Amino acid sequence: MIIVDLADLVSGIRIVELTAKTRQGAIRALVQAANWDDDGINPENVLEAIEEREAAAQTLVANDFALPHAFIDWDGDFRIVLGRSKTRVDYGGPAGVNVQLIVLLVIGRRLQQTHVEVLAALAELLKSPDFRQNLIDAKDIKAIDLLLMTQAGIQPENRPVRGPSIPRLTVNMVKTAIQLTESLAAQALLLAVERVENVPWEALANYKGRLLLVTSQHSEEFDHKREDLHIFDVAHASLSRADRANLGLLLAASSGLLTEKNSVVCVTGPDGRRLDSINVTKPEVHFRAMLSEKNRRGADVVRPAVMLRVLTLAIEIAAEGREAHPIGALFVIGDSRQVLRHSQQLVLNPFHGYARQLRNVLDPSLAETMKEFALIDGAFIIQGDGTVLSAGTYLTPKSASGSVAHGLGARHQTAAAISAHTQAMAITVSQSTGTVTVFRNGSSVLSLERSGRTKW
Template identity: 75%
Template structure:
């Protein structure tokens, strides 16, 4: 195979990943299979099947995973460079610095050995591989490969972008909108950090907020002014995932309530197809503003976020194969208890404060179980649970809530009107999570995905 044709087809990506599975997934995503109508998971399955037969480690610092797929094309090559090294599962513990992914289609079924031989020839010299590892950036690596093949940038076909075309367009439009409307940040809502179009973001200097639904332990963010927030609630609608991410960013002091944020979202974890411009002021003034806190009635943002997370989990999972409704009343507990009566023996009575704080992850299942009891949870602003199964009897609040809301929501509106507390409800019928403050609805999260019940 002609070396020039091979080099012209290579795509280059940086690999922040630390382990082999994450690195290979990043390379597969960079090959942009969605534009061919092929699911990346199918490509990953083919590669993992090939890897189980024989691990494709060519040298101590170089791996060449490859596989055939049911595709009418010829081949795609993605070269990934890792500065810190990748744990490739080698018994000696040697870190791999270069991974070249080769995926072949039907056209090369009989001649694939030629492509493998050409790749091996290109990267066989340890000195040349070291030059690639030490190169300043992807452009420098590109120049090294072209020089090796005797080509210049003007005499090589343009590469297809590693980002889906629609996603690339939407993000570039997002850049322009941030500048045009004076927005304070660009938000991208994806499923994992591995799917972030890092090369596209690298050419832009503004603040980026990344909202993911899956944890990425072994992924290191190197771009400046970039912040990642995990919202592990794929059951939420795309915009509600973005809104919850905005709330996390605001609580971390990264956003003001006056300036807009440009949000780019999509139907899945990689392809983005929608742009929304929103102001955090609408949602967050009543939830995080100091104007709504007085002395000991301060509600910690971490407590709000934790209870919101528990509420979303209840809405999505239900309990014992059934949907569950719930209400959490947070802050101003002394005044709230003046409007309350215990329906059952308080299951939290007598336990130390450390054992009944919602910020303790071990309490999550206990709270979900007690959500089956009628009544509300009463929670102090620091997260300490005072009671469950509590019946609230506030005076009626002035009108203003939307028609059709049930007794739980009406009670939440009334108790927050007569006290400085915040209330968070889970609708048993719709799974909608609603936040009340000062007698009004200030924030909602709607269930969008399938539930476990």
């Protein structure tokens, strides 16, 4: 029999935020967060073992808490990942229970006979409904970590320093990318990660060049003192590897951090926690078309921050859809006076009559409203400063002049045409594919594909 020390157990727990709505999706996210590739373990084998266990025994502990667990052929002892969902996960079962805490326990075969002690320790840690509610209500992952440490009797000043485990593959890829950046005299190294905590900082200790981080989750308390470090928080988890790099290049170029003359070394992966791909590229000419001074002159200037905010909103719509269904969308930004001359309002404008400060896309609180109104057929008309003029607007350019790929429908034809007849930028979301396309001067200048469509 082994005696499980609660402090040792808590110090080894990995914590993640869950966005999945179903049990299968949540468990898959927890398995991925455990970084099994580093141990030569196929994550699919771990998932299979968990599903077998789920079929044999109920892992629902309480109405808000589930404890799925399984045994695998592994030289380690046990691995624990705690997932917190702010929106609830449908855990299935006859009662259709929705949980907010899921703790995944995976145990090596050598501890199979003593796994009861580990389960008992976890049950002891999380037995209090009030404590579980505190975990559910916690502000962020660090707050959850502190609550667990306090519950285990560890004083804050004595708590071990623990960051997420960095896969060896990620470390090796970043080291190789640094060598490549230096040998090519590249202007920057770009990493597309989930959070700044997923960056192998030790591997970057001796790198003195420009470092660009594109993160999909904001880290409020990050305080890494490093010169020439630039962090961009934007939803990129749903994009393909290549387009994560493209989006990062666009973000950096819009901030004046890149030129078109020198290369950039980009490191990406299938998710933001593991990096496995290196790409050497130059900021493309189409970025100049999106950000050039020529297009910025005029009565209705498109601010880069507005363009990037609408692009982010389009990516989120492509990834999330609405009410579990994919939807399309069309945003037209800038040169609004000319755009309105080529449009007509066939439904009541839901933005009419509201103060300008209440309908600016730079206000994060407007995002959900925009996503809801994306269900209305027609386009959003947005001024260059971010003020939304209308939704559900039908565009009627004189002709469909503009260049679009074969097979694209009326939404893309209209976007190309309106950008050809005016100085506006048009951004479309394809309902069928989830591809986000940017049109300017009648042509597509950027296309971002959803990762589910990419085969590697």
